[in-house]
Amino acid sequence: MIIIFIRAIILFAVLLFVFRLMGKRQIGEMEPFELVITLVISELACIPMSDRSIPITFGIVAILTMFVIHQTILVLSHSDKLQGIINGKPVMVVNGGNIDMAALRSLNMHVNDLLQAMRAAEYFSLEEIVYGIMETNGQLTVVANKDMEDRQQTLPVPVILEGKWNEENIKGNGFDKVQLQRLLDREHVKVKNVILFAIDENGRMTLQRRNAPICFKDTEVTRS
Numbered sequence: 001m002i003i004i005f006i007r008a009i010i011l012f013a014v015l016l017f018v019f020r021l022m023g024k025r026q027i028g029e030m031e032p033f034e035l036v037i038t039l040v041i042s043e044l045a046c047i048p049m050s051d052r053s054i055p056i057t058f059g060i061v062a063i064l065t066m067f068v069i070h071q072t073i074l075v076l077s078h079s080d081k082l083q084g085i086i087n088g089k090p091v092m093v094v095n096g097g098n099i100d101m102a103a104l105r106s107l108n109m110h111v112n113d114l115l116q117a118m119r120a121a122e123y124f125s126l127e128e129i130v131y132g133i134m135e136t137n138g139q140l141t142v143v144a145n146k147d148m149e150d151r152q153q154t155l156p157v158p159v160i161l162e163g164k165w166n167e168e169n170i171k172g173n174g175f176d177k178v179q180l181q182r183l184l185d186r187e188h189v190k191v192k193n194v195i196l197f198a199i200d201e202n203g204r205m206t207l208q209r210r211n212a213p214i215c216f217k218d219t220e221v222t223r224s
Contacts, residue, residue: 003052004049004050004052007048007049007052007056008049010056010060011045011048011049011056011059011060011063014045014059014060014063014064015041015045015063018041018063018064018066018067019038021067022034022037022067022070030137031086031087031136031137032087032088032136033070033073033086033087034070037066037069037070040066041063041066041067044059044062044063044066045059045063047059073086087136088136089136090133090134090135090136090141091103091106091107091133091134092131092132092133092134093107093109093114093132093133093134093140094114094126094129094130094131094132094142095131096130096131096213097126097127097129097130097145097213097214098208098213098214099111099114099126099195099196099208099214101195101210103134107134109134110161110162111158111161111162111195111196112158112161114132114140115158117132117134117139117140118132118140118142120139120140121139121140121141121142123142123144124154124155124156125148125155125156125198125200125206126156126196126206126208126214127145127148127204127206127216128144128145128148129142129143129144129145130143130144130145131143154200154201154202154204155200155201156198156199156200156204156206157169157173157175157198157199157200158196158197158198159175159180159197159198159199160191160194160196160197161195161196162194162195162196163191163192163193163194163195164191165177165191173223174223174224175199175221175223176221176222176223176224179221179222180197180199180221183205183219183221184197187207187209187215189207189209193209193210194207194208194209194210195208195209195210196208196214199219199221202218203218203219203220203221204216204217204218204219205217205218205219205221
């Protein structure tokens with residue numbers, strides 16, 4: 001037990017030293033390669049820490065090797081071409097207030113993922129956004145709509161996402177599905193052609209159909 005205790009202290013000190021050298025970015029701010037290296041280093045430290053048959057120097061050398069790889073990639077990332085290959089490139093997912101479905105698909109994202117990223121950035125409606133860029137570290141950078149800065153927004157509830165009714169949101173918020181269908185009929189749009197259909201607490205509608213600009217309208221929607 002004493003040997004394992006000492007090995008754990010040594011490996012902890014090595015890990016602390018290496019991570020301090022790697023920088024102070026949080027997990028959510030890491031580039032993909034940094035997250036991979038962090039996970040690998042954690043695994044490399046655990047094995048010699050608990051298995052006395054493995055020399056502790058093996059673990060230390062492996063951890064330092066990962067650090068060298070990290071620093072090498074950082075140097076290579078100064079080249080724009082290599083940076084695009086290693087980290088990927090920022091992708092504009094909201095363009096002129098409209099959701100770019102092709103861009104979302106290239107990131108293996110859904111509209112609901114985009115809405116979550118918007119809320120994390122403290123934007124609750126697409127009406128508040130002109131451009132949205134998904135950075136390589138997974139964070140959404142937003143260019144806000146200045147016309148909406150002084151207008152308080154309530155949280156829009158998505159009732160249709162990518163051509164499918166969101167039954168949970170409809171029932172949970174007391175919407176009448178027949179009434180919602182009438183709103184779509186007035187806009188001459190079918191459910192399967194809807195990318196996003198949302199209603200906020202004030203009855204303001206957000207509607208984006210495929211191959212058409214997004215629109216916002218005030219409606220009279222009752223809730224039970």
